[in-house]
Amino acid sequence: AKSPTLCKSHRAQDSFTRFISLDMRLLELMGENSEGKMVSIVHGSDLVNISFLNVVAMTEDEAKIWTEELFTLATNILSQNASRHTFLRKVFIIKQEFNDFGVHEKAFCSLLFALSLQLEGIKQDDFTWEAFQKFLDSLCFRPEIQSIFEECGSKKKPFISMDQLTDFINRRQRDSRLNEVLYPPLKKEQVRQIMEKYEKNTGQLERDQISLQGFSRYLEGEENTIVPPERLDIIDDMNQPLSHYFINSSHNTYLTVGQLTGLSSVEMYRQVLLTGCRCVELDCWKGRLPDEEPYITHGFTMTTEIPFKEVLEAIAESAFKASPYPVILSFENHVDSVKQQAKMAEYCRTIFGDALLIDPLEKYPLAPGYPLPSPHELQGKILIKNKKNHRHRPLSGSIRRREMGEQSSPNMGMQTKLGIYPLQGTAGSEVKATEEMSYLVNYIEPVKFKGFEVTSKRRKYFEMSSFVETKGMDILKSDPVDFVEYNKNQLSRIYPKGTRVDSSNFMPQIFWNIGCQMVALNFQTPDLPMQLNMGVFEYNGRSGYILKPEFMRRTDKHFDPFTENIVDGIVANTVKIRVVSGQFLSDKKVGVYVEVDLFGLPGDTKRKYRTKTSNGNSLDPVWNDDTFLFNKIVLPTLASLRIAVFEENGKFVGHRILPVSAIRPGYHYINLKNELNQPLLLPSLLVYTEAQDYIPNEHQGNSPSFLGIDIQVQTIEDLRQHKDYVKLIKKQKKELKELRAKNLKKVHTQADAYCIQLFTVEPHEPVQHQLNALDHELEKQTLQLKEGQMQELLKLRQELHIQEREKQHKLKQTANERYASQLKKLKETCEKEKKELQKILDRKRQNSISEARNREKDRTELELAQDRRKDKLISRQKEVLKHIDEELFPQVSKYAQ
Structure with a gap:
């Protein structure tokens, strides 16, 4: 399910009215107050092509429970980024509980047929989880796992010891960038717990050993995901000014296709907000007689119209379901009627209620030099971005309680036609705001950009400016450092140029590099820029807010986004990645290949690599090509890697966006996702990664490789060597x-001299005397x-x-x-x-x-x-x-x- 919602909305009521009219007995069974028992489940492959499944509960409490639980399951970030083991378990449970693989059964059968593989049948009761794992093992021969196992020291034995597994985890799988005191290596007791979890042979466990099968399950397990699970939670400091965050933003939110023709949809606001978007756009136009109800559409085009009031109701319903942090409504106001602008303001007050922020917070007055409040302080609040007319005097707080029937003061200005502000890149021009609409604007006040020098002198940080992408690019090229400085205190919004009639997008990374907070994209088009946006904002709890790097926030630091040098205080990274193999990449007998792209600063090294195309094997292709090297990534916290799989004809299979600063080194499975960042159950890649601090080539010979590792004292034997x-x-x-x-x-020499002396004795001496003298001399010698x-x-x-x-x-x-x-x-x-x-x-x-x-x-x-x-x-x-x-x-x- 994409995004289950409570069914007290108009869409649920309308759909159920049609459904119930077909069966009056069901209507009688539901009884009175049936609206509260309705549950509408919205599902689909993207934000536009969605379907509705309508069901009825017996009681309102049951409807509420089902709605809340289904929504929790559909929006569970950890579940959508689970381990390979968990996704395979899901496939097995679907088969067991429903006796059907669904779309995956068709894929399995097509794949087996294409590969000319025939397997014997098995009874349903005998098809256990262990049997399913054996089936996968026999279906996909994995020589690369055997090679990794031998690297650990198995030496072609069917097991490795606990010491060898500990060494593998701490040496190959541990991130060397982490502080060893704060993130110590695993101890044997911890490794033992991993072995007990994945090794099913008790005999080997008793001998402190793990088999090839157990090792393979560990590689698939939740302890070995490519990104630490804690990075998916809210880990950023949410107490800094709004200008210190990248904000997930939408452009022309109401459109479902192109900019010139097609349907406008209220549902798009719900779906966009449920993805975690925190800034949506409303193009407001004057309603016609007799109702005079403002509506939303893309002006001077053939797109359809939707009621302004229904859009506000949809926003109120879905604003804080995915994230508690503030929602910004970017009004492009073409309603040149005082009466209808007053009606718009009243709708905002009555529909949003206390969620609408009207009065500035006491700590953050609308005065020069005061920073913007933080996302934490604005939790649960809706902020209005609309042109503000300063000629009117402030209104009292009673305006919030004004009844819809009251009319605006006749002294407020022109009654029907108002002056206009030219605005580049939009359909038509915006009109001046009335008193009621002006009073709703506080911390997001749009003004015409008059240069960095003027804004730095004014120091009104609640003022912000919008730039069409072409204008933003010109400023980026001419004054990149000043643009970064501007974005430290004030908000900026970048939106697509008007010639993108097909609703294509520009690359948001270009403007993230200079600290632009609201880079607005067309959410209805899941192209590469939108895929990158969805992947980046998936982290930090999918809150819609990502804290900018520190030097983009500190006023004492200056940054040039075009620099190729190391940024002071920032440790650059070197990342290596080797695509080892793939699993269940396509249900066709077709070649596949992998692309690896780096998105970061212009000064980063080579950005794109590609593997060879597999030889007609999409079931379990093995590459093990050369390692892809991204030698210098200047700003890791702002860089992302995209790993994408394509069929040989270029058809997209799946991809994954990974933040460079969070990539774990070692062997890991990457579960692929579709264009909308939804997980694919079966397709995955096995990769080997290395992530470490960057060392310039001239210093690599003296690199302190010992840093971060305990220094071992030399033994006597080492000293002897x-x-x-x-x-x-x-x-x-x-x-x-x-x-x-x-x-x-x-x-x-002495012995020879003695022998010579012995044979030269005088012959006339008596023999006995000679012998005695000889003995005496011999003893002496x-x-x-x-x-x-x-x-x-x-x-x-x-x-x-x-x-x-x-x-x-x-x-x-x-x-x-x-x-x-x-x-x-x-x-x-x-x-x-x-x-x-x-x-x-x-x-x-x-x-x-x-x-x-x-x-x-x-x-x-x-x-x-x-x-x-x-x-x-x-x-x-x-x-x-x-x-x-x-x-x-x-x-x-x-x-x-």
């Missing part, structure tokens, strides 16, 4: 070898030899001790050098973490005391964590030095004592 230590050991071995050879040569060897050994040991001390000193020196280097890196890491935390705290700063305490607490916790890491490093260094002294060189320590 250090090149200086290895060089010293080789030198000592060489000297010891030379010393041994020298000593051995000396011993041989032996003693001398022993003493000499002992001296040599002592000398050798002394030299060896000196070398050991040199080795110990060198090892300590190496350890100290490594320690000093790591300590320096640790300090640099700590400083970067403090700066990152300070940036986060600055963005989230509040004026309250409690927020200040939380900030100090966060800083204290960070410093304590850094101190603990430093103490851990120092303690480990002491242990290394102690181990060197006591275990590796105990003899040296003993000798030194």
